[in-house]
Structures are given as structure tokens and as C-alpha cells.
Amino acid sequence: AQKVTQAQTEISVVEKEDVTLDCVYETRDTTYYLFWYKQPPSGELVFLIRRNSFDEQNEISGRYSWNFQKSTSSFNFTITASQVVDSAVYFCALSERVYSGGGADGLTFGKGTHLIIQP
Amino acid sequence: ETGVTQTPRHLVMGMTNKKSLKCEQHLGHNAMYWYKQSAKKPLELMFVYSLEERVENNSVPSRFSPECPNSSHLFLHLHTLQPEDSALYLCASSQEAVVGVGNTEAFFGQGTRLTVV
Secondary structure: OOEEEOOOOEEEEEOOOOEEEOOEEEOOOOOEEEEEEEEOOOOOOEEEEEEEOOOOOOOEEOOEEEEEEHHHOEEEEEEOOOOHHHOEEEEEEEEEOOOOOOOOOOOEEOOOEEEEEEO | OOOEEEEOOEEEEOOOOEEEEEEEEOOOOOEEEEEEEOOOOOOEEEEEEEOOEEEEEOOOOOOEEEEEEEOOEEEEEEEOOOHHHOEEEEEEEEOOOOOOOOOOOOEEOOOEEEEEO
């Protein structure tokens, strides 16, 4: 069974600080996909980043970067030079390739981390 | 604008009412999903449709009834709901039923905030 754990319920930092959001996942599959989504107060989930299980290269995209470590089953997300507009709930999510039954599990989400950026 | 539109945005209904939530995607995707987001709980996958066929039903009570008449539209029919069903209901779509295949992601609508009184 899939499981995603975001241990940080809420993080509060001052604007321009760097902040890292933690995500630990569990899966039996060897092929899987990891995501980070942002949910502003308006409600919709906004896609941020995606990583495939077979590609552990870590990258930077603008102010976003991520650290994917298969050895520790972690997929942490960092915002550099945070801004007030970054305030939102951030979700880590996992998708497995299901081989049995031809079914699909969609995305399994963590409980989310509420990020507060203070001016 | 994500290409996934949900209506209505807000809905208040009594426990004896029947209502429907609508989702429409303009992305040409093959899979559509209903998620439930309650306070203090993670998003829960309710239903998955792939090419208009239901492929997943996560033990959802029968008072929730999905319908996918074509690949662009998804409905969630509601009847005799309970107050604990009050939540944000999110619709999503993706190119493939296994989200991530082909370097794709799921796109979400803004949700319907449902209050059962």
C-alpha cells in the first residue's frame, strides 16, 4: 500500500528565508512518481514538480528545488528566498504503476504542510 | 486556469436533498478523478475513471454515485448525505490513469465546497 508522510503540520518563516518541506513515502513498487502540489486559499491544487523513481537527479527550477533520495524514501522540497505569495498548503503525493488488475490508484497525498510566510 | 472546471463552487444541501456536482476538463485527458478533502484529513481518492470506465472505487458509501458520460465530463450525484460529508470535493484529470506516466501530472479544479445541514 502507498503511504505519504509529511511530518511538518505548519511552518512559519520570515520572508526571504529558505524553507524546506519534508516528505517521506512508502511503496512496494519499483516504478513510481512523486509530486509536489500547492493549495492556495482559493482551493485548487497547483502542480509544482514531478519526479520519476528511476531518475534521482535533483534539480533547481527558479526558486524551487527538490532532493529525491531513494535510499531514505524521501522527496523534500525547498523554496529559496521565500515570498509572502508562497503562503499556502503544500502537498506531497505519490503515484504507483499498478501491474495487477489493470487498475489505477490515482495520487496518494500526504496530510499537507501549511506554510506561512511572514512579511 | 487549469483546464478543469467544477460547478457549483459552493453548495449547501439538506440531508434529504439530491444534488449533483459537475466537472469538465478541456485538456483531452483520458482519466478523471473525484477526491474528498475534509478538515484535518488528507485528500481521499473516491473514484477513478479511465476512458469512461470506472477503475477504482475506494469503499465510498453508496450515497455518492459517480457518472462519466464521456471523457470530458464527470459527475458526482449526491443523495441522503450526512453532515460528516461536508467537505471540499475536488475533481482532477490526467492524461493516463497512472499519474506520472509520460512525464504528466494531474490537473485539479477549484473544487466544490459542500455543506450538509
